[in-house]
Structure formats: C-alpha cells, structure tokens
Amino acid sequence: MDDSLLVDAGTGIELLNMEQMLAIRDVVITHAHIDHIIGLPLMLATIYDQHKEPINLYALPEVIEALEQHIFNWTIWPDYTCLPEERPIISLHKINVGDTLELQGKKIEALPANHPTPTVGYLVSDENTSFAFSGDSGINDVLWPILNDRKPDLLIIDVSFTDEVDELARLSGHLTPSHLADQLQQLEHHARIMITHLKPGFEDTIMQQCRKVLPDWQIDRLHHGDLITV
Ligand SMILES: [Zn+2]
Ligand SMILES: [Zn+2]
Incomplete structure (x- = not known):
C-alpha cells in the first residue's frame, strides 16, 4: 500500500523486489485463506538474513492461531516468530x-x-x-x-x-x-x-x-x- 505497510500477503508479494520487501514494517491480514497469506512465509525466507527490524503483523485471533498452527509449525514452514532467537523476524499481534x-x-x-x-x-x-x-x-x-x-x-x-x-x-x-x-x-x-x-x-x-x-x-x-x- 505505502512502501512500508502491506494489506494482505498474497501472490502479489512476488512482484516486490528485495528492497521493497525489506522496507515492509507492518502487515495487516484480513483472513487466513491461502490466497491472502501465501506470500508471507516465502517473503520471510527471502529477507531472513538481511532484515533489520522485526515485521509486525496484525490479524484476528483466529487468523494468528491459524498461522501458528498451520504455517509456522516447523512442518509446513519454520516458526519465524522465534527466529532468529535474539530478534525474531516477525511479531504477531491479535486485533x-x-x-x-x-x-x-x-x-x-x-x-x-x-x-x-x-x-x-x-x-x-x-x-x-x-x-x-x-x-x-x-x-x-x-x-x-x-x-x-x-x-x-x-x-x-x-x-x-x-x-x-x-x-x-x-x-x-x-x-x-x-x-x-x-x-x-x-x-x-x-x-x-x-x-x-x-x-x-x-x-x-x-x-x-x-x-x-x-x-x-x-x-x-x-x-x-x-x-x-x-
Ligand atoms: Zn477468502
Ligand atoms: Zn480470497
């Protein structure tokens, strides 16, 4: 939306270059359907070793729980809410x-x-x-x-x-x-x-x-x- 605020994280993320991804500070998610979140885990992996500030993600409690249970669960994808240990790349906030x-x-x-x-x-x-x-x-x-x-x-x-x-x-x-x-x-x-x-x-x-x-x-x-x- 702006350079640093993202509304949903679908396939449009693929259009962003590294610089644009690194600029994102806040992400607001509408719901957990895959077309609205699929870009997020991929983006975190892409910027993992270059990001400086944690990304803050905001969503309904049910959406946060779905991300924790079904995406960032070490099976589908690493749990980036605790990686890297000293300063995780993403922080999830319930609204x-x-x-x-x-x-x-x-x-x-x-x-x-x-x-x-x-x-x-x-x-x-x-x-x-x-x-x-x-x-x-x-x-x-x-x-x-x-x-x-x-x-x-x-x-x-x-x-x-x-x-x-x-x-x-x-x-x-x-x-x-x-x-x-x-x-x-x-x-x-x-x-x-x-x-x-x-x-x-x-x-x-x-x-x-x-x-x-x-x-x-x-x-x-x-x-x-x-x-x-x-
Ligand atoms: Zn939907
Ligand atoms: Zn949809």
Missing part, C-alpha cells in the same frame, strides 16, 4: 473487529466482513484521505452504516463471481455484480469503487456486469501491482 491501529501516521480500523472463516476488512485513513477495503466478503449489511459514518473516498471491494453463479457466491462469501449493486444502495455517498478478487478467466465479464448494473458509479478494476492514488 478484533472495531479496533483501530495507528501505524505509520495512519489509522487502520478493522471492519466487519461476511466470509466462511473469520475475516475483517480495513478502513485506512490519514488527515487527508481514506479508503476502505472490504476483505473477502459476501453480502454484509453491517458494513454500510460504518462506511456512511466514515465516508471513505475509495472503496476496494470483492466481486469474485459473475451474476450467473449467484448461489456459489453466497455459499463462498463473495459478491456478484448484482449483489454489489444492491449493497451500494445502502451507501449514501458515491465513493470511487475498485473491484478486486475477480475469478481468473471471468474478469472482463464481471467488470461488464458491474458497469451495467451501476452506470452512475466510477468503477475500475484493481490489478496486481496497481498503485492507488486517493
């Missing part, structure tokens, strides 16, 4: 929905999400601007009153599926374009919208369907490696 972190001059509020595993979104703000990231989430009526209060300039939101697979989207905790249109009726201001988490192979169809059901909104697609200016 809850509604908590606000203050990191690097920004406020980062954990937002509720609706997904089959414990998940949050994040609202990131400084004195000038703010954006919300839904995390992976299906229909989530508790989110909109919060966003109506915070009024983010930009909303980055999960629309994983096309309208043709409505039931699959509901079961897996993601949105379709029509779900997004319904949900945005609850948003009182026209934030700029960026669509993320699109199912590979269906990106163009999802974007076409989004623009069709939401003609009055500025909607773009978030690509891997995009630099967002708000």
Whole structure:
C-alpha cells in the first residue's frame, strides 16, 4: 500500500523486489485463506538474513492461531516468530473487529466482513484521505452504516463471481455484480469503487456486469501491482 505497510500477503508479494520487501514494517491480514497469506512465509525466507527490524503483523485471533498452527509449525514452514532467537523476524499481534491501529501516521480500523472463516476488512485513513477495503466478503449489511459514518473516498471491494453463479457466491462469501449493486444502495455517498478478487478467466465479464448494473458509479478494476492514488 505505502512502501512500508502491506494489506494482505498474497501472490502479489512476488512482484516486490528485495528492497521493497525489506522496507515492509507492518502487515495487516484480513483472513487466513491461502490466497491472502501465501506470500508471507516465502517473503520471510527471502529477507531472513538481511532484515533489520522485526515485521509486525496484525490479524484476528483466529487468523494468528491459524498461522501458528498451520504455517509456522516447523512442518509446513519454520516458526519465524522465534527466529532468529535474539530478534525474531516477525511479531504477531491479535486485533478484533472495531479496533483501530495507528501505524505509520495512519489509522487502520478493522471492519466487519461476511466470509466462511473469520475475516475483517480495513478502513485506512490519514488527515487527508481514506479508503476502505472490504476483505473477502459476501453480502454484509453491517458494513454500510460504518462506511456512511466514515465516508471513505475509495472503496476496494470483492466481486469474485459473475451474476450467473449467484448461489456459489453466497455459499463462498463473495459478491456478484448484482449483489454489489444492491449493497451500494445502502451507501449514501458515491465513493470511487475498485473491484478486486475477480475469478481468473471471468474478469472482463464481471467488470461488464458491474458497469451495467451501476452506470452512475466510477468503477475500475484493481490489478496486481496497481498503485492507488486517493
Ligand atoms: Zn477468502
Ligand atoms: Zn480470497
């Protein structure tokens, strides 16, 4: 996001060079699904012998426990929370929905999400601007009153599926374009919208369907490696 703050650690990490990885100080994780964490253990191994300051990771308690039990367990991967012994490379911190972190001059509020595993979104703000990231989430009526209060300039939101697979989207905790249109009726201001988490192979169809059901909104697609200016 900024040079030193990372929201989720998926395959996008592969796009970072060594210098960019070493600059990361804080990581906030939305949930434990593998597409959101897979880059983290690989990155820690890559920077292990060069890092200077520990990386701080923030996530729900269930996510921290999943990382400890299933990733940093000496079987899948070394336990980097105690390596190197004198100064571990990563420190894990538990947060809850509604908590606000203050990191690097920004406020980062954990937002509720609706997904089959414990998940949050994040609202990131400084004195000038703010954006919300839904995390992976299906229909989530508790989110909109919060966003109506915070009024983010930009909303980055999960629309994983096309309208043709409505039931699959509901079961897996993601949105379709029509779900997004319904949900945005609850948003009182026209934030700029960026669509993320699109199912590979269906990106163009999802974007076409989004623009069709939401003609009055500025909607773009978030690509891997995009630099967002708000
Ligand atoms: Zn997920
Ligand atoms: Zn995901």
